[in-house]
Amino acid sequence: MTNKKWNKALLILCTVILFILMPGKLFSQSKKVCFSGIVKDAEKKEPIAFASIFLDDLQIGAISDEKGNFRINGIPKGVHNVSISFLGYVPQKIQFNFVSDTTLQVYLVVQTLELDEVSVIATPKGKSGSAILIDKTTMEFIQPTSLSDIMQLLPGQLTQDGTLTGRAQITSRQAGDNANTALGTAIVGDGGVPLSNNANLQNIPVDMRMRNRNTVNRGVDLRMLSTDHIETAEVVQGIPSAEYGDLSSGMILSKAKSGKQPLEMRVKANPNVKLFYVGKGVNLPGKWGALHGGLDYTDARPSVRETLSAYKRYSMQLNYTNIAILAEKPLQFGIKMLYMGTLDATKNDPDLTPKMDTYKATYNRMQVSGNWIWRVAKPWLNSLEHSISYDYTQDVTSRMLTVSPNGVVPLPTAETDGEHEGVYLPAEYFTSYKMTGVPTAFFSQLKGKNIFSSGKNIYHVLNWGGQYRHEKNRGKGFEYDLLRPPYPTSSTSSRPRRFNEIPALQNLSVYIEDKVSASFGKNNMELIAGVRFTHMPGIGNRFVDLHQKWFPEPRINGWWQLSNFQCLGKTTVIALKGGYGEAIKFPTLDMLHPEPDYLDHISLNYYSQKQANALLWITTKTNERSNPALKPNRNRKAELGLNIQVGKSKLNVLCFYEKSSEGFQYNTHYYWYEVNKYRSDILFDYKPQISEFQVYKDSLLDAYSVPVNGEKVIKKGVEYIFSTPVIKPLATSILVNGAYYQTVYDESLPIMSRPSIIQNGKPYRYVGVYGWNRGKTQSRFNTNVWFNTHLKKYRLIFTTKLQSLWFTHYTTLPFSGVPIAYFGVGMDKPQEFTEADKNDPTLRFLVQEFSSSFFKTTKQPLQIGIDLKATKEITGELRMSFYVNRLMFCSPLYYSNLNTPLKIRRTPYFGIEIEIKL
Amino acid sequence: MKQLIKKTALLSIIFATMFACKPDEPEVLFSDVTIEVEFPEDYTDSKSDVVIQWENITNKTSGEVKTDNDGKATVKVEYGNYNFYASKKADAVFYQGRMDNCAVSLETLLVEIKLSASYVSTTWVIKEVYFSGCKTPADKNYFKDQYIEIYNNSNETLYADGLIFCKSYDNTMTDNNWDQYKEKSEVVPSFIFQVPGSGKEHAVEPGKSIILADQGINHKQDNANSPVDMSKADFEWYDDHKLDVDVPEVPNLIKHYSSSLSISMLHTRGYEGYYILQIPVAETQAFLDTHPATTTMPNGKSVTSYAIPAKYIIDAVQCAAPEGYTSTVFPTMLDAGYTYCDAAWTGKCVQRKFEKDENGRAILQDTNNSTNDFMPNASPSPRVVVK
Incomplete structure (x- = not known):
């Protein structure tokens, strides 16, 4: 860690400590009050157990017990917002001035479409930061098939069809996509328990079928995550709290369903997917808490006619929650078990390929987590929270295939370096392979909260804690018969590999964050300042940039409500917010420990016409591919936003800038080596020995890919959300949201490449070093207008969404085509490429030429579509929904930068679902 | 009676008018x-x-x-x-x-x-090109038996040293990428193989030929359906790549250039042109260095090769789909027509027609127009002239 970074971190730490030590009556008991009460169902007047009572600005709360009673101690005197909620009911939000101990009876109303106000839009959460909250009603309304579908509620994201064909990778605040954004978005559940993909090694690059489901170094495939088990989801694309780590882009925070719930069944169908869900929660007798369970089964096909390949997902969640008393203080605890599995199988059409050819991939994942919160409510500690989880996955891919390597192909059989005799493969053979990955993850977090005030109307919520993670792949790895390799003709030689021999990945972090809220007259402000330090214990000392280093991540978010005045006869509120933060994603297991590169060079291929006389001589060389200079990916983000609220209409505008120059990717590394080659001028009429041949030396270039921090991504843009209240005569509220994104994808390291040709009798002997590799700038601007019409008399709500993507531009970054330097056989380092070299008959092959239109911008024109979504409650128990995406779609003809006429055509897509609640 | 006559007359008139008009035949213009x-x-x-x-x-x-x-x-x-x-x-x-x-x-x-x-060539002509390959008894594709036969069509002994065999970079069934060179009467190859020798090492008498094969083995042993035995081929093209084998009994051609690091093979449907020229081995690289060629592919990638002027090319044959080509790969002066095999994996070749016998040797037809000069879908008959 550089001095500069240490200084920055220290500065932040000092600022935070300063706040703590600010003058004020810190530990005065008399300034704290107690809030207690009972939560009941408004209609049945029955108590609601395990309802959530939360004070947003203080971030403290409680859950009600089996009798509906709750008690929160240690609330500083003053005005606070309280939010009382329970799944299935309309949340109640009250602003209350706590002057002394308060008791409240809360009545919650069941959520139905008969109510006056039903909200089906995603709303900004909190004051500072740019988190977006998606509640259950909103989630249900978009009829999702997986967690990736909820992303379409964010400004700047486009409508999703909800098919499960192909990986669902997260994109965030960008035009286009990249693997590092998907890898750098953390999926976090209750208690801060992450769902990670760091120890996933399941990939065989040459197997086409695996390519489509490969998520190594790409984060979690969101297709696997059913939304039916979760209650709310919060998406953070900006600067998250210092509490969350191992992420570079953002996070999705989900809260699992819990407590007593009616029996719920959901059936959904669209042209590709059939989904079934059933769930129920019960209160266990006495003080035994509540248990909620849910089962989901989803079957997806790429197309209606396709019966040979299918994607099946099944998941189950069991969530136990309870509240107990420990030393007279409430102890809220829970245990959750989440199981998910997918089955990916392809059969070959028996009429087309009579041979045995099967592919099967099964994925089974179980995560067991427990967490407890002890609401001590002492002046020196408000609450203590701990969570622990263990995540076990079994990922098995098995394949049986017939290999016919067109003609006779040599096969090397050695596992060690050196020269040895090789074997010729038969013209056709049957083989099988199996890849067994068992990524496991252990996570534990300890978190504490202190609340105090340091002046009139100034409150501090100090959030501190630490996390430890241990991830390892315990699988047997890639197994196959060495004498019958599945891909002998592939240009990359490989060997079987045991995953469980790879060292574990560990991550230890501590953080501290202070959330200061203050109000001065009509002005309110909030400042969240925190810093996080992470260390990778157990990382070998060959990784010089990771070994024994602590990486700081400062995170600051601020909010300032300027004033509260009257405008157009309505109360107007203007607020400014902004933030700066650094988020680090640590390298995955595959990046740290890629499998070695095996070079099998054919030194002699004496394929006599008399088979018995044939001699194959191989030189094997192993190259270590791990990169000792590998660093974590640090993403720097800044945001600035403006919120204006006039009456009940709100406008949020946010500008952001993000830059990451250390994104993970694989770059090709070239080197040259010397090898013995053999030839003979005489013909042998017996099988010769290698010593009977003449040796000569040859020098050749070879390459392998190395994991590096070579991706540079710069994201900038503006997001806007404008919402109106319900326009009474139309019973419609309008939401306008959208974004302008401009994203640059470029390289931060030089790229080596050479033409794949034989020139002058040999494979081309030079490698060009370039400062460019088809980097590009992509931008787009979209606006979504949602007309949410709620007809409570008919218990119907429908949305007409007008999505217009005003333009999408793609430009390849300019490049002269000339390399910066060149490297070749016999050279120990690259040499500068001069003007004269451009005309050299051999070096000219390194100069790339481009047509003049190659760097022109391709402008995709306007695309407008209309989507419809509707939900109707037929009875109190039965509800039906449907959606049509792109009921109408149009886009004009346009020309690409190469002058090809193109027209974007998109077909409508629809789905229907039925939900029963008993 | 009067009524009857009236009715008959009326009916006749009706019938007559009905059949009097003939539909207008489309006028042939x-x-x-x-x-x-x-x-x-x-x-x-x-x-x-x-x-x-x-x-x-x-x-x-x-x-x-x-x-x-x-x-x-x-x-x-x-x-x-x-x-x-x-x-x-x-x-x-x-x-x-x-x-x-x-x-x-x-x-x-x-x-x-x-x-x-x-x-029209006065020395060598391409006698047959077998690119189609065949199917194995297990119904797998097999192309290792591909070859080209070059025939001495003159009445003097010729020497094969330095004879170069190329296939065109462009494809006859897709858009061209090297048209700017075709307009200058130059052809860009996708591989260049050459017969080794100092000048007088490999004699070929009139009426005899040399065979350049992919793999010089008896293919009928490995694949019962293969029509040829290449174990007696004169030369083979060998790629130092794990997918190719080096048969020691058959000498290798010199590999000068290839646009790919993979194995060299002929397009199994023949959608390209094959041509031969002859340059002394020692002068070849210098010749190539003075004839560079560069172009940009539709995807923006730039590719470099060599451009061989047509005046050096001794003989050429352009092959395409049976219905015809989409774009020519040779300037018209090299080959004004095309020949074909119906499909890939048929075990058939394209073969130059026999013109006449003269003094005990066969002369093959050559008018630089493969539509007339070649037999499509011929049975491979290496070293034998089919009359």
Whole structure:
């Protein structure tokens, strides 16, 4: 860690400590009050157990017990917002001035479409930061098939069809996509328990079928995550709290369903997917808490006619929650078990390929987590929270295939370096392979909260804690018969590999964050300042940039409500917010420990016409591919936003800038080596020995890919959300949201490449070093207008969404085509490429030429579509929904930068679902 | 009675009028097409007797007409799309030109055909190219038995040292990427293999040939369906790659250039052109270095190769789909037509036709027009001239 970074971190730490030590009556008991009460169902007047009572600005709360009673101690005197909620009911939000101990009876109303106000839009959460909250009603309304579908509620994201064909990778605040954004978005559940993909090694690059489901170094495939088990989801694309780590882009925070719930069944169908869900929660007798369970089964096909390949997902969640008393203080605890599995199988059409050819991939994942919160409510500690989880996955891919390597192909059989005799493969053979990955993850977090005030109307919520993670792949790895390799003709030689021999990945972090809220007259402000330090214990000392280093991540978010005045006869509120933060994603297991590169060079291929006389001589060389200079990916983000609220209409505008120059990717590394080659001028009429041949030396270039921090991504843009209240005569509220994104994808390291040709009798002997590799700038601007019409008399709500993507531009970054330097056989380092070299008959092959239109911008024109979504409650128990995406779609003809006429055509897509609640 | 006559008359009139009108037959429109031949600068012969062959692309009607003393010919043809081909033999020099896909849709039309000198080989000719491969008894694809046979069509002993065998980079069924060189009468190869030797090492008598094979083994042993035994091939093309084998009994060709690091093979449907030239081995690299070629592919990637001027090319054969080519890979002077095999994996080849016998040797037909000179879908018969 550089001095500069240490200084920055220290500065932040000092600022935070300063706040703590600010003058004020810190530990005065008399300034704290107690809030207690009972939560009941408004209609049945029955108590609601395990309802959530939360004070947003203080971030403290409680859950009600089996009798509906709750008690929160240690609330500083003053005005606070309280939010009382329970799944299935309309949340109640009250602003209350706590002057002394308060008791409240809360009545919650069941959520139905008969109510006056039903909200089906995603709303900004909190004051500072740019988190977006998606509640259950909103989630249900978009009829999702997986967690990736909820992303379409964010400004700047486009409508999703909800098919499960192909990986669902997260994109965030960008035009286009990249693997590092998907890898750098953390999926976090209750208690801060992450769902990670760091120890996933399941990939065989040459197997086409695996390519489509490969998520190594790409984060979690969101297709696997059913939304039916979760209650709310919060998406953070900006600067998250210092509490969350191992992420570079953002996070999705989900809260699992819990407590007593009616029996719920959901059936959904669209042209590709059939989904079934059933769930129920019960209160266990006495003080035994509540248990909620849910089962989901989803079957997806790429197309209606396709019966040979299918994607099946099944998941189950069991969530136990309870509240107990420990030393007279409430102890809220829970245990959750989440199981998910997918089955990916392809059969070959028996009429087309009579041979045995099967592919099967099964994925089974179980995560067991427990967490407890002890609401001590002492002046020196408000609450203590701990969570622990263990995540076990079994990922098995098995394949049986017939290999016919067109003609006779040599096969090397050695596992060690050196020269040895090789074997010729038969013209056709049957083989099988199996890849067994068992990524496991252990996570534990300890978190504490202190609340105090340091002046009139100034409150501090100090959030501190630490996390430890241990991830390892315990699988047997890639197994196959060495004498019958599945891909002998592939240009990359490989060997079987045991995953469980790879060292574990560990991550230890501590953080501290202070959330200061203050109000001065009509002005309110909030400042969240925190810093996080992470260390990778157990990382070998060959990784010089990771070994024994602590990486700081400062995170600051601020909010300032300027004033509260009257405008157009309505109360107007203007607020400014902004933030700066650094988020680090640590390298995955595959990046740290890629499998070695095996070079099998054919030194002699004496394929006599008399088979018995044939001699194959191989030189094997192993190259270590791990990169000792590998660093974590640090993403720097800044945001600035403006919120204006006039009456009940709100406008949020946010500008952001993000830059990451250390994104993970694989770059090709070239080197040259010397090898013995053999030839003979005489013909042998017996099988010769290698010593009977003449040796000569040859020098050749070879390459392998190395994991590096070579991706540079710069994201900038503006997001806007404008919402109106319900326009009474139309019973419609309008939401306008959208974004302008401009994203640059470029390289931060030089790229080596050479033409794949034989020139002058040999494979081309030079490698060009370039400062460019088809980097590009992509931008787009979209606006979504949602007309949410709620007809409570008919218990119907429908949305007409007008999505217009005003333009999408793609430009390849300019490049002269000339390399910066060149490297070749016999050279120990690259040499500068001069003007004269451009005309050299051999070096000219390194100069790339481009047509003049190659760097022109391709402008995709306007695309407008209309989507419809509707939900109707037929009875109190039965509800039906449907959606049509792109009921109408149009886009004009346009020309690409190469002058090809193109027209974007998109077909409508629809789905229907039925939900029963008993 | 009067009534009857009236009725009969009325009926007759009705019948007569019904059948009196005949539907208008579509008028067949003819056009007077004038073909004007443009002669190259060094043409000294008369302008008459240039044979113009025309063919209607849709209904395949064809015909022939000769030019007059002004180098013009006229023909009356139906409206439609036509290919015109002009040729004239003047001693050893053969002149030919084409104008493809002319739309004849006006009363008169002027078609200009440019003739260019097409030098018919006096030494080597390509006798047959076997690119189609075959199927194994297990119904798998097999192409290792591909070969090209080059025949000595002259009456003197020739030496194969330095004989170069290339296939074109461009494909006859897709858009061209190297047209700027074709217009200068240069051809860009996708691989260059050469027969080794100092000059007089590999003699080939008149009426004999050399065979350049992919793998010099008896393919009938490995694959019962293979039509050939290449164990006696003169040379083989060997790629230092794990997918190829080096048969020690058959000497290797020198591999100068290939646009790929993978194995060299012929397009199994033959959608390319094959050609031969001859340069002494020692001078070859210097020759290539002075003939660079660069182009940009549609995806923006730039590719470098070499451009071989047509005057060095001894013989060429252009192969395409049975219905015809989408784009030519050779300038017309090298090959004005095309030949084909119906499909890949059929075990058939394209074979040059026998013209006549002379003094005990067979002479093969060569008019630099493969449509006329080659037999499509022929059975491979290495070293044997099929009469």
